[in-house]
Amino acid sequence: MTETSKHEWDIPATDDSPHEGGFRADLAITTERGGPSYGAMIEQVRAFMGKVRYASPTPELADEVIEDLRKLNAKLDTMLVDEWTSPSGTRIDLPSRGNITLPPYVITTGGPDGVEAEVTFGDFHLGGNGVTHGGHVAVAFDDLGGMASALKTGGVARTAYLTVNYRSLTPLNKPLTIRTWVDVQDDRKLYVKGTLHDGDRLCADLDSLFIKLKPGQP
Numbered sequence: 001m002t003e004t005s006k007h008e009w010d011i012p013a014t015d016d017s018p019h020e021g022g023f024r025a026d027l028a029i030t031t032e033r034g035g036p037s038y039g040a041m042i043e044q045v046r047a048f049m050g051k052v053r054y055a056s057p058t059p060e061l062a063d064e065v066i067e068d069l070r071k072l073n074a075k076l077d078t079m080l081v082d083e084w085t086s087p088s089g090t091r092i093d094l095p096s097r098g099n100i101t102l103p104p105y106v107i108t109t110g111g112p113d114g115v116e117a118e119v120t121f122g123d124f125h126l127g128g129n130g131v132t133h134g135g136h137v138a139v140a141f142d143d144l145g146g147m148a149s150a151l152k153t154g155g156v157a158r159t160a161y162l163t164v165n166y167r168s169l170t171p172l173n174k175p176l177t178i179r180t181w182v183d184v185q186d187d188r189k190l191y192v193k194g195t196l197h198d199g200d201r202l203c204a205d206l207d208s209l210f211i212k213l214k215p216g217q218p
């Protein structure tokens with residue numbers, strides 16, 4: 001795959017409008033931005049975030065970690081780019097397109113009929129009593145609902161509403177199956193349904209509305 005694979009709904013950026021038509025004019029889907037170690041770097045950050053959730057450091061260790069993190073933040077400060085050129089969210093070869101703000105998922109199938117992915121909520125996503133925080137389940141549904149909308153219409157959509165029904169507890173550190181699909185399309189309105197399963201057990205389901213953006217709509 002080349003650095004940037006064009007899709008018909010990638011609207012070219014212009015000098016006047018670097019992100020005309022939604023989140024980005026050119027989704028700049030890539031497997032190369034950020035380099036070959038970008039995915040491993042994201043995994044280390046994810047692992048760190050999970051450990052922070054459970055760690056109870058001594059004051060000395062906390063001070064050491066602060067110092068290490070200061071150094072790491074200073075290193076990244078030298079490499080900051082804008083939203084439109086960051087690798088995050090564009091790396092289709094990585095879980096969740098390399099976006100650390102999303103729970104890590106891997107797409108199994110995706111097209112106009114919907115999306116199926118394997119999602120694994122980790123220690124960072126702990127809500128309480130050993131299971132996943134409901135907000136993180138909603139984040140996964142939001143992103144994959146948006147992706148189902150995009151693959152159905154060939155355009156970027158924004159969430160108008162998102163209702164998640166929590167049917168049973170969602171385990172951590174276990175691959176789960178998440179599905180989203182456009183149930184009904186009424187012009188720009190996309191009524192998106194979804195399910196999250198642990199094996200045969202339904203953990204949550206989704207009822208949502210996405211609105212396809214008009215050209216140039218921010």
Ligand SMILES: CCCCCCCCCCCCCCCC(=O)SCCNC(=O)CCNC(=O)[C@H](O)C(C)(C)COP(=O)(O)OP(=O)(O)OC[C@H]1O[C@@H](n2cnc3c(N)ncnc32)[C@H](O)[C@@H]1OP(=O)(O)O
Pocket residue numbers: 029092142143144145146147150157158159160161188189209211213214217
């Ligand atoms: C091979 C690899 C491929 C990779 C592929 C990558 C894909 C990459 C995917 C990324 C996926 C990210 C997915 C994240 C998605 C977000 O998280 S978006 C962030 C959260 N959402 C927002 O911030 C939206 C804020 N709200 C808005 O911007 C505007 O209200 C909206 C939603 C765009 C709608 O505004 P609008 O376009 O002006 O539309 P408007 O005329 O008001 O409404 C249109 C119709 O919808 C109806 N409507 C609007 N809102 C509502 C509502 N809340 N309830 C009911 N009806 C409503 C209206 O009544 C109207 O109905 P009709 O009169 O046409 O019958």
